Amino acid sequence: MKKEAIQSRIQKLRTLIDVHRVKYYTNDAPEISDEAYDTLVRELEILEQAHPEFADSTSPTQKVGATVLEKFIKVKHEILQWSYDNVFGYDELLAWEEKIVRFIEKEDISIRNIPREYVAELKIDGMKIILTYEHGKLVLGATRGDGVVGEDITHAVSVMPDIPKDLGRDISLVVIGEAWMKKSDLQKLNIRRQKEDKPLFANTRNATAGSLRQLDASITRDRNIQTFMYSIEKLTGDDLEIPDSQKETLVLLKKFGFSVNDIFVHTPHVKEIQEFYNGWVSKRDKEEYSIDGIVIKIDSRKISQALGYTAKAPRFGVAYKFPAEEVTTIVEDIAIQVGRTGALTPVAHLRPVVVAGSTVSRATLHNQDEIDRLGVRIGDTVIIRKAGDVIPEVVRALTELREGGEKPFHMPTHCPVCGNTVVQGQTSTDDKTVAFFCTNKKCFAQEVERMIHFVSKKGMNIVGMGDKIVEKFITEGLISSYADIYELKAGDIVGLEKFGEKSADNLIESIAQSREVSLAKFLYALGIHHVGEETAELIAKYISETYNNPSYDEFVHLWKKITKESLENIEGIGPTVADSFVVYIADADHQEQLSRLESQIAFVYESSTFPQTVSGKTFVLTGTLATISRDEAKNRIKQMGGSVASSVSKKTSYVVVGDEPGSKYDDAVKLNISILDEKAFLDLLS
Numbered sequence: 001m002k003k004e005a006i007q008s009r010i011q012k013l014r015t016l017i018d019v020h021r022v023k024y025y026t027n028d029a030p031e032i033s034d035e036a037y038d039t040l041v042r043e044l045e046i047l048e049q050a051h052p053e054f055a056d057s058t059s060p061t062q063k064v065g066a067t068v069l070e071k072f073i074k075v076k077h078e079i080l081q082w083s084y085d086n087v088f089g090y091d092e093l094l095a096w097e098e099k100i101v102r103f104i105e106k107e108d109i110s111i112r113n114i115p116r117e118y119v120a121e122l123k124i125d126g127m128k129i130i131l132t133y134e135h136g137k138l139v140l141g142a143t144r145g146d147g148v149v150g151e152d153i154t155h156a157v158s159v160m161p162d163i164p165k166d167l168g169r170d171i172s173l174v175v176i177g178e179a180w181m182k183k184s185d186l187q188k189l190n191i192r193r194q195k196e197d198k199p200l201f202a203n204t205r206n207a208t209a210g211s212l213r214q215l216d217a218s219i220t221r222d223r224n225i226q227t228f229m230y231s232i233e234k235l236t237g238d239d240l241e242i243p244d245s246q247k248e249t250l251v252l253l254k255k256f257g258f259s260v261n262d263i264f265v266h267t268p269h270v271k272e273i274q275e276f277y278n279g280w281v282s283k284r285d286k287e288e289y290s291i292d293g294i295v296i297k298i299d300s301r302k303i304s305q306a307l308g309y310t311a312k313a314p315r316f317g318v319a320y321k322f323p324a325e326e327v328t329t330i331v332e333d334i335a336i337q338v339g340r341t342g343a344l345t346p347v348a349h350l351r352p353v354v355v356a357g358s359t360v361s362r363a364t365l366h367n368q369d370e371i372d373r374l375g376v377r378i379g380d381t382v383i384i385r386k387a388g389d390v391i392p393e394v395v396r397a398l399t400e401l402r403e404g405g406e407k408p409f410h411m412p413t414h415c416p417v418c419g420n421t422v423v424q425g426q427t428s429t430d431d432k433t434v435a436f437f438c439t440n441k442k443c444f445a446q447e448v449e450r451m452i453h454f455v456s457k458k459g460m461n462i463v464g465m466g467d468k469i470v471e472k473f474i475t476e477g478l479i480s481s482y483a484d485i486y487e488l489k490a491g492d493i494v495g496l497e498k499f500g501e502k503s504a505d506n507l508i509e510s511i512a513q514s515r516e517v518s519l520a521k522f523l524y525a526l527g528i529h530h531v532g533e534e535t536a537e538l539i540a541k542y543i544s545e546t547y548n549n550p551s552y553d554e555f556v557h558l559w560k561k562i563t564k565e566s567l568e569n570i571e572g573i574g575p576t577v578a579d580s581f582v583v584y585i586a587d588a589d590h591q592e593q594l595s596r597l598e599s600q601i602a603f604v605y606e607s608s609t610f611p612q613t614v615s616g617k618t619f620v621l622t623g624t625l626a627t628i629s630r631d632e633a634k635n636r637i638k639q640m641g642g643s644v645a646s647s648v649s650k651k652t653s654y655v656v657v658g659d660e661p662g663s664k665y666d667d668a669v670k671l672n673i674s675i676l677d678e679k680a681f682l683d684l685l686s
């Protein structure tokens with residue numbers, strides 16, 4: 001990048017970060033996620049370090065926390081309130097340790113002789129509070145504010161049940177901890193706020209801050225805020241003093257009557273800290289509190305005091321955040337992908353970036369409406385999100401960072417693969433989104449995608465027949481219809497795509513094994529528009545019940561009798577799906593393809609040995625369940641006679657709500673559908 005471009009980028013980043021800083025810290029109403037915010041700050045830090053000539057003392061990288069709201073009494077902190085520097089990854093953690101070792105080596109013998117040990121605690125995503133006690137009585141509760149001046153929230157902390165008001169001993173004490181809200185309490189609070197037409201809280205951190213920064217303490221009381229205290233900043237009287245280790249500090253805090261999180265590790269080995277971290281990356285959603293990482297501190301107070309502070313942060317501790325699920329990067333191009341239904345999907349080609357622990361270079365943009373909604377252009381800085389197994393998506397374009405050379409994107413008028421004219425159509429009758437389609441059924445891109453879907457794990461599950469192989473077989477003219485797959489011989493493929501005799505035999509064997517399949521998987525494998533896994537299950541259940549577990553050959557003769565009306569009567573199936581299914585059946589090409597599979601495919605039906613306690617009930621699942629995976633939950637429901645639908649309708653019997661539920665949860669509230677939490681759900685199935 002040119003100097004001017006770098007300077008411009010630095011300035012734009014500073015302005016943007018300041019805007020979001022106020023929303024985040026001062027107003028407790030962030031517009032972008034903490035993680036995306038952190039990535040912007042990180043980019044700015046890196047640029048500033050590489051280009052000290054653009055340094056500026058007013059840069060947001062030089063500030064701590066928030067400005068104090070006018071409505072509160074200001075509190076000047078007795079002890080300056082710092083926040084820890086961050087490390088991003090094991091290498092940086094090791095580098096931090098190395099710095100400490102070097103520092104200690106320069107100290108006198110009394111420090112050098114203390115064993116170097118660490119305490120790593122969970123980093124609770126709530127709000128920092130500072131409590132002051134005089135003669136054992138709670139006299140002040142304060143927010144961190146900008147580190148120098150905080151807000152007086154004594155009235156609010158006074159109504160919180162797990163904060164002792166009287167320690168029962170004559171001591172002066174200043175303690176620090178984190179106030180937090182249970183995820184389940186946030187859910188309840190947001191339901192209530194929705195009914196009252198009030199804005200919802202984005203996360204437990206904001207809800208906690210919003211609940212404590214209230215002039216009316218009765219609001220705080222109703223919100224059931226919890227605390228974990230973790231640090232003693234001052235302690236005099238009663239022959240007591242601040243313990244010499246962080247571990248003992250936690251013990252003493254507990255003895256005083258404070259809530260303390262018992263989960264931490266105490267170790268001389270950084271490697272064990274990394275293991276603790278790794279363990280919590282996968283367990284992070286299981287606790288009632290939100291965790292966004294861990295905090296590592298030198299256990300010895302003497303060493304900590306000797307290490308002291310840099311201009312910005314303590315040297316004796318660092319924060320180690322979990323891999324971000326939202327980060328910022330740059331859209332380098334927008335390309336078109338043609339799917340198996342012919343739908344043209346714009347895909348953002350990104351500057352590679354690590355998100356949720358893996359490098360990502362593509363993100364779907366869904367359709368032109370989505371591009372318009374996001375306002376994203378080629379060259380834009382964007383926030384992308386990747387959570388769990390979901391494919392990465394663009395959530396926001398940071399238009400404030402534009403330099404002027406960004407290019408708008410328009411859908412092409414012709415299919416980029418076959419050149420056929422592109423037509424506009426709705427993806428479904430209830431979803432008004434306009435999509436663009438290549439209507440050429442012989443379009444190579446569609447053929448490949450359809451075939452890849454057919455052989456995929458959730459479909460016919462032909463092991464070893466990957467995307468590249470499918471594409472090669474189609475180009476070579478080996479397969480064009482599903483039946484062609486089952487007519488393949490080892491000799492046809494030896495020599496193709498690195499196939500030797502053994503690997504060719506293996507593939508033919510796994511093709512043979514895929515012949516036995518459930519009706520539901522087969523219906524899913526066909527890739528009928530709108531017929532996903534769950535819908536395929538529902539239709540399969542209907543067919544097997546109505547036609548008494550038909551064989552494949554029986555199925556090929558009876559399926560033309562299935563009407564739109566009969567499908568619409570199935571709970572969980574709407575007119576769009578029913579329509580799409582009968583349109584597929586009516587197509588002569590499809591009929592011919594399926595007829596050719598006669599005597600190739602054998603349907604297998606499972607007989608149920610479970611009590612059919614939820615027979616006829618339809619479930620919708622949303623959010624993460626703590627003790628059972630999504631797939632297990634679905635299986636249990638199906639085993640016991642119930643069915644699972646992907647969206648909430650009036651016909652839904654129950655909506656099962658886990659952690660961080662999606663819009664289905666809101667739909668359930670709107671339609672007044674019975675809501676089950678995890679415990680109630682498991683009780684029902686037990």
Ligand code: ZN
Pocket residue numbers: 338415416417418419420438439440443444445
């Ligand atoms: Zn095409």
